[in-house]
Amino acid sequence: MDTPSDVLHRVFGYDSFRAGQQEIIDHVVDGGDALVLMPTGGGKSLCYQIPALVRRGVGVVISPLIALMQDQVDALRALGVRAGFLNSTQGFDERQLVESEFLAGELDLLYLAPERLRLEATLRLLGKGDISVFAIDEAHCVAQWGHDFRPDYLELSKLRELWPDVPRIALTATATPATHAEISSRLGLDQARHFVAGFDRPNIHYRITAKSEPKRQLLEFLREEHQGDSGIVYCLSRSSVEKIAEFLNDNGIAAVPYHAGLDAATRAHHQARFLREDGLIVVATIAFGMGIDKPDVRFVAHLDLPKSVEGYYQETGRAGRDGLPATAWMAYGLQDVVQHRRMALEGDDAHRRRQVLHLDAMLALCETVSCRRVMLLDYFGQQGSQPCGNCDTCQTPPESWDGTVAAQKVLSAVWRLANERRQKFGVGQVVDILLGKKTAKVLQHGHDTLKVFGVGADLGNAEWHGVVRQLLAQGLLAVESDYGALVLTEASSAVLKGERQVLLRRDTLRPARAKVSSPA
Ligand code: ADP
Ligand code: ZN
Numbered sequence: 256m257d258t259p260s261d262v263l264h265r266v267f268g269y270d271s272f273r274a275g276q277q278e279i280i281d282h283v284v285d286g287g288d289a290l291v292l293m294p295t296g297g298g299k300s301l302c303y304q305i306p307a308l309v310r311r312g313v314g315v316v317i318s319p320l321i322a323l324m325q326d327q328v329d330a331l332r333a334l335g336v337r338a339g340f341l342n343s344t345q346g347f348d349e350r351q352l353v354e355s356e357f358l359a360g361e362l363d364l365l366y367l368a369p370e371r372l373r374l375e376a377t378l379r380l381l382g383k384g385d386i387s388v389f390a391i392d393e394a395h396c397v398a399q400w401g402h403d404f405r406p407d408y409l410e411l412s413k414l415r416e417l418w419p420d421v422p423r424i425a426l427t428a429t430a431t432p433a434t435h436a437e438i439s440s441r442l443g444l445d446q447a448r449h450f451v452a453g454f455d456r457p458n459i460h461y462r463i464t465a466k467s468e469p470k471r472q473l474l475e476f477l478r479e480e481h482q483g484d485s486g487i488v489y490c491l492s493r494s495s496v497e498k499i500a501e502f503l504n505d506n507g508i509a510a511v512p513y514h515a516g517l518d519a520a521t522r523a524h525h526q527a528r529f530l531r532e533d534g535l536i537v538v539a540t541i542a543f544g545m546g547i548d549k550p551d552v553r554f555v556a557h558l559d560l561p562k563s564v565e566g567y568y569q570e571t572g573r574a575g576r577d578g579l580p581a582t583a584w585m586a587y588g589l590q591d592v593v594q595h596r597r598m599a600l601e602g603d604d605a606h607r608r609r610q611v612l613h614l615d616a617m618l619a620l621c622e623t624v625s626c627r628r629v630m631l632l633d634y635f636g637q638q639g640s641q642p643c644g645n646c647d648t649c650q651t652p653p654e655s656w657d658g659t660v661a662a663q664k665v666l667s668a669v670w671r672l673a674n675e676r677r678q679k680f681g682v683g684q685v686v687d688i689l690l691g692k693k694t695a696k697v698l699q700h701g702h703d704t705l706k707v708f709g710v711g712a713d714l715g716n717a718e719w720h721g722v723v724r725q726l727l728a729q730g731l732l733a734v735e736s737d738y739g740a741l742v743l744t745e746a747s748s749a750v751l752k753g754e755r756q757v758l759l760r761r762d763t764l765r766p767a768r769a770k771v772s773s774p775a
Contacts, residue, residue, distance in 0.1 A: 259284060262308050263301070266334055273298045275452040279424070280305050283388060288447035289424040290394070290439055292635075294454050295572035296548075299426045303390030306424070307364050308336065312387035313357060316366045319393050319405055323546040324366045331364060340366035341377070357384050369396075369407035378417065386421050389414050391442065394425035395565070398437040399605075401430070402563040402613060408441075415443040423447070428572065429565040432636040454568075454635045458575045459583050461627040461646040463620070466588030469558050470502055476556065476584055477508060477536075484553035485529070488538045489570055491559035491594070499558065500538040513539035544570060550577035557585035560595060563613035564620055564634050587621055612734055615724045622725065623648060624655040624760040633730060658759035661714065661722050662731060662750050664689055668707040669732065669741050670751065675705070679740035686711075686719040725759050 259280045263269050272280075275291075276298055283289055283306040293299050307314020318324065324340040331338035339353040339362050356362050357380065371377045395401040397408035414423060425442055427434075439445065466472070473488065488503075490496045493514040503510035511525040529537045530549050537543060541561075555574040561567040567585075575581025592614075599610035616634065623630050626642035626649050633640075642649050668685050672678045678700070687694050688702050691709025702708060711719060723741070726732040733744045749755035 257309055259305050259309055262305050266308065266336060267301065268334075272301075275450060276301055279450050280309075282448055282450075283422050283424050284309050286420075286422045288422055288444055289450060290435070290444050290447045291424060291426040291450045291452075292430050292435065292454075293426065293428060293450075293452040294456060295428045295569060296576040297428070297452050299392070299428070302426065303388060303392075303424050304331070304336070304364065306388050306422070307390070310387035312385035313360070313362045314364045314388045314390060315381065315386055316364060316390040316392060317369050317372070317411060318366055319369060319396055319408075320546045321368050324368075328366060336364060337362050338364040338366070341371055342366075342368035343370070354380055360385060369405065369410060372410040372413065373407065378413075382417070386418060389418070389421055389423040391423065391425040393427060394438050394442070395427040395430050395434055397441045398430075398434045400437050400609065401434040402565045411442055429569050429635075431565070431634060434565075435636070451636070454632055454637050455628065455640070456572060456575065457628075457643070457645065458578055459571060459581050459645075461571070461583050461631075463585045463587065463627070463647065466558075466586040466591070469586050469588075470499070472586050473499070473556060473558060474503075474506060474508075476554075477503075480582060481554050483534045485532075485534055485549065486536050486552055486554035486556065487544065487570075487573060488536060488556045488558060489543075489561070490538065490540060491591070493540060495558065496538050496540055503536060503538065508536060509534065510536040510538050513537050513543040515540065515542045541566065541570065544573050547573065548576070549573075551579070552576065552581065553579075554582040554584060557583075557587070560585075560587040560591035560614075560621070561617060562595065562610070564616050564631070565613075567617060567620070568631060568635070585621075592618065615727060619724050619727065619729075622721075622760045624653055624758050654761050655758045656761060657756065658722060658725070659750065659753075659755075659757045661711075661719075661759070662726055662757040663753075664707060664711050665719070665723055665726060666731065666743060666747050666751050668705070669743055670747075671705050671707055672702075673742070676700070679735065679742060681740055682720060682723045685723065685741060686716060689719055690716060722759060726757070729757070731757065 259277065263272065275293060279289055279291055279302045283303070291299060291302055303314060303316060321342045321344060324342055328338045328340050339356055341350060341353055357365055391411055396403050396405040397411060398404060423442070423444065425438055425444060427438065430438065439447065464472070488499060490499055493516045496512045496514045500510045500512040511528060513522060513525050525537065529535050552574050555571045561570060571583035574583055595614050599607055599614055620627060620630055627646040628643040629640050665685065668688050672680055684696060687697055688705060688708055689711030691712060693703055697703055714722070723732065727734065730744055731747050731750055733742050734740065735742050750757055
């Protein structure tokens with residue numbers, strides 16, 4: 256039998272494993288389940304491709320990236336790997352061919368779109384074959400708590416019941432501890448070993464700046480720092496994508512637009528140009544980028560605020576995959592916040608609360624007074640790193656104020672609710688209590704008799720929301736699942752006992768937040 260290193264050298268032509276790969280591969284080859292968190296570009300694919308080649312049978316890969324399956328399969332075939340895929344873009348004959356190859360044991364890897372598993376026929380087909388491993392790519396799609404939920408992924412809970420003896424490996428590049436836990440429970444991966452590879456991308460310089468004149472700011476950024484470089488500029492709307500692409504071309508910078516409103520041929524053409532040409536810029540909505548493997552993207556610029564930290568991390572992670580210096584630059588302004596809040600109000604309650612929390616975390620990253628990288632790593636559960644020296648807040652520390660007393664007020668309100676009343680409430684009620692507002696809900700629960708009632712008259716409603724947001728961001732408060740209830744964390748007590756100072760950034764977002772705050 257080939258060893259994993261044999262396959263690495265002979266099939267893929269690489270000298271050595273990257274950090275984490277070998278351990279994961281060995282574990283899966285031995286038949287163990289695995290949950291893998293590894294940043295974009297870290298080398299997740301080999302973690303299931305090699306076990307599929309080493310173990311007997313066909314490796315089945317569940318992936319939502321239907322548009323990329325053909326490319327992935329072609330690339331594998333070019334290496335001599337017998338790969339195929341099944342998804343809705345195929346005709347009957349093509350599907351038949353792949354199915355017969357699968358049954359004849361003539362495949363090493365079969366890529367499958369998740370919606371295929373809804374079909375009895377697919378399950379029957381898989382049942383007749385010999386499966387070596389199930390790989391669940393982009394596993395965060397199973398988590399409703401995450402930022403990219405796909406209902407079809409819920410079907411994947413079947414795999415364990417139907418194939419209890421086939422090892423499963425779930426992989427994702429973005430998962431907070433909460434998402435991580437949800438992936439594990441939804442997929443029944445309680446026996447799985449968890450592998451968390453370093454989320455740090457030390458070669459990426461992070462910079463977030465206030466938006467005043469976005470076009471001019473972008474132009475200045477490109478001319479001063481990225482003349483002639485390849486990069487991606489993300490915008491929220493299709494119309495701003497078009498406008499910015501045109502603006503750059505008018506200013507002598509080669510750029511092409513990319514968004515879901517363009518026809519497939521144009522999109523494919525622009526994507527191919529970006530991959531092939533040097534120094535071309537793609538101006539895009541978030542429709543662009545999943546699965547794109549271009550090593551020398553020198554910058555990712557955001558002209559609008561991403562919806563979540565997961566999204567931000569994933570999008571900026573497309574820069575500097577070759578390990579050379581790259582920049583993640585963003586300009587964000589009040590208008591973005593207003594727009595996101597409005598968008599976040601759509602959908603059902605749980606969805607809305609989730610969106611708001613994701614947005615709050617994103618804003619907190621924008622507003623942090625400490626190292627952005629430390630905060631990003633914290634967010635993904637990698638605590639305890641040192642300030643990086645390669646982000647804007649490290650290089651030019653922002654203005655901050657001593658928010659220790661304000662923090663104590665918030666935390667003691669949460670503490671009193673929990674300990675005196677055995678209750679948990681969201682940010683709205685906590686702030687109303689601090690402000691001493693006798694709303695119906697405050698009176699109904701008798702919260703006007705709490706000791707902290709009215710102790711926060713020194714700040715306004717929006718400022719308190721800002722304080723809470725930043726406490727969440729600093730891990731001094733936590734939110735319990737998607738209900739939005741605030742709870743204390745282990746770190747809270749040091750603040751309550753006066754042992755820890757809390758620095759808060761001046762809340763530049765105050766005016767707009769006040770305008771859009773909920774009618775409560
Ligand atoms: P991910 O899925 O984690 O974003 P990929 O699996 O696409 O990352 O890998 C990113 C790039 O790194 C690919 O070009 C891949 O061929 C390359 N790569 C992966 N593992 C190794 C390795 N051990 N040695 C050299 N290159 C590798
Ligand atoms: Zn830093």
